Amino acid sequence: SAVISQKPSRDICQRGTSLTIQCQVDSQVTMMFWYRQQPGQSLTLIATANQGSEATYESGFVIDKFPISRPNLTFSTLTVSNMSPEDSSIYLCSVDGTGLQTQYFGPGTRLLVL
């Protein structure tokens, strides 16, 4: 399986600011995914990011709030914009095990918005 890292691992931010989360994979992958896990909740898919095209957002998530970049096959960023306390969550990136239809997850970024 791919080795996935995320930066930062955790952060405390003030409301109204933005935070960019990085996701790095040790091998080239076609698709990368961003999830949000609110406290005590399950995972919710935010968007799917393919290299060279705009991200595809799920219902309830918009590009202005969660802009995503995918500049190459091993890297992606998710920005949480104009944060409010409701954005306090764990944000996880995942990649498909190419050809295996399996998603492998990064360690997550724990975000607390005050």
Added chain:
Amino acid sequence: AQKVTQAQTEISVVEKEDVTLDCVYETRDTTYYLFWYKQPPSGELVFLIRRNSFDEQNEISGRYSWNFQKSTSSFNFTITASQVVDSAVYFCALSEAMNNFNKFYFGSGTKLNVKP
């Protein structure tokens, strides 16, 4: 309607007990995958198993076993002789061919507490 239901919110057992985590899914697709992931307190999601819809054979891996029954749309997970290190939140998930297996539907998770 939820596609993946994990009715057990939290389970507590004493070490060495066996425990079964339930997962019921719903799909109209004939081709799909089912998964189990473990999320320890550190927060990382650890892949445990994938099962495709055409393979109903039960699987055993060490102390872990999985029972897939299409007739009841269930994919249950049993830990035999549980250990404290098994304490975590366990998620069941579903992906479907109609979404190219890219969209994962996660259950709400079952928190397992294994006490010494």
